[in-house]
Amino acid sequence: MSFKDKNQSSGEMTLKDLTPNTAGLLCYVAGWISGVIFLILEQKNRFVRFHALQSIIVFGILALIVAVFGNLPVVGPAFGWIIGITGFIFWIILMVKAVNGEVFKMPWAGNLAERLTNESMGLHTQPDMTKSRLDEKTPPVEPAEPAPAASPVTERSKSDEFRSNYYSAGARSGRITGSAFTIAWSAALLIFLNFYNQYIAYYEPFQSESITRWQAHTLITAEFNAWLPIATASLVLAIIGHAFLIAFDKYVLRETVQIFLDAFAAVVFITLLYLFPFDFSPLPSLELVRGVTIGVTISLILIAVGFGIGALVRLILLVANVAKGRY
Numbered sequence: 197m198s199f200k201d202k203n204q205s206s207g208e209m210t211l212k213d214l215t216p217n218t219a220g221l222l223c224y225v226a227g228w229i230s231g232v233i234f235l236i237l238e239q240k241n242r243f244v245r246f247h248a249l250q251s252i253i254v255f256g257i258l259a260l261i262v263a264v265f266g267n268l269p270v271v272g273p274a275f276g277w278i279i280g281i282t283g284f285i286f287w288i289i290l291m292v293k294a295v296n297g298e299v300f301k302m303p304w305a306g307n308l309a310e311r312l313t314n315e316s317m318g319l320h321t322q323p324d325m326t327k328s329r330l331d332e333k334t335p336p337v338e339p340a341e342p343a344p345a346a347s348p349v350t351e352r353s354k355s356d357e358f359r360s361n362y363y364s365a366g367a368r369s370g371r372i373t374g375s376a377f378t379i380a381w382s383a384a385l386l387i388f389l390n391f392y393n394q395y396i397a398y399y400e401p402f403q404s405e406s407i408t409r410w411q412a413h414t415l416i417t418a419e420f421n422a423w424l425p426i427a428t429a430s431l432v433l434a435i436i437g438h439a440f441l442i443a444f445d446k447y448v449l450r451e452t453v454q455i456f457l458d459a460f461a462a463v464v465f466i467t468l469l470y471l472f473p474f475d476f477s478p479l480p481s482l483e484l485v486r487g488v489t490i491g492v493t494i495s496l497i498l499i500a501v502g503f504g505i506g507a508l509v510r511l512i513l514l515v516a517n518v519a520k521g522r523y
Contacts, residue, residue: 220294413478
């Protein structure tokens with residue numbers, strides 16, 4: 197939900213030459229570092245301090261995660277790609293929201309940043325930033341009048357309630373965050389499957405000059421290359437689709453795109469199940485080979501069925517809601 201405080205509405209400059217919107221954007225430019233700088237320099241403008249604190253929390257945590265998990269063997273580079281792409285998406289979204297004068301709160305991090313902003317300025321009882329101006333007092337609560345007699349809930353009121361809930365600031369923030377994670381995950385998988393699929397292997401330890409080394413035995417066959425273009429197309433479409441949904445967050449559009457992506461994903465896993473481009477013979481025992489083969493087969497079936505059922509349920513709900521005017 198859009199918010200502008202009194203400083204913004206009056207055009208007052210922050211840090212001598214910067215408007216609050218510009219200062220809010222600059223809080224994110226260098227990640228948590230610029231957040232620390234603006235938190236120290238700006239002591240009065242709550243809009244700027246909120247964005248500075250949110251920058252510190254969001255990008256500080258991402259930097260810590262990369263430092264801890266980014267150097268793990270085998271999965272470290274892929275994990276680093278996921279966090280890096282996720283951080284880049286958050287970076288763009290948060291800068292755009294700040295320069296537009298919006299108090300856009302990331303899940304958990306935004307609420308924590310708001311609470312720390314209030315506490316740092318001695319305003320422990322300040323109302324939600326996204327619902328009121330930061331520098332205004334909450335008006336006294338007038339005695340409530342007796343509620344009128346309840347009337348039957350009409351389809352019109354249900355439609356209005358649906359729109360109010362679906363397009364609320366919190367719900368939209370959650371959808372944008374989910375789309376951002378989907379884009380990051382899809383991009384990481386796209387890179388891994390096309391350039392690092394050799395790491396899909398069984399790693400056997402052996403001793404060489406008193407040093408433990410690892411020998412990789414690939415677990416994929418030539419059929420993997422026949423499946424790869426289908427998986428690549430699915431991941432590219434997921435990235436494009438969710439990027440589009442971040443820009444145009446409409447119920448019918450989102451559900452239509454999601455139904456298509458779920459159906460395509462079901463096809464991808466059905467094809468993977470049909471080709472089954474895996475060779476588990478390098479595993480150390482026949483029982484393990486059989487167990488892994490059965491486990492992978494069952495997992496692929498469940499995933500394919502899950503995506504198929506998800507697409508069907510979304511389609512039924514979409515048709516029902518559109519028929520009742522809930523969109």
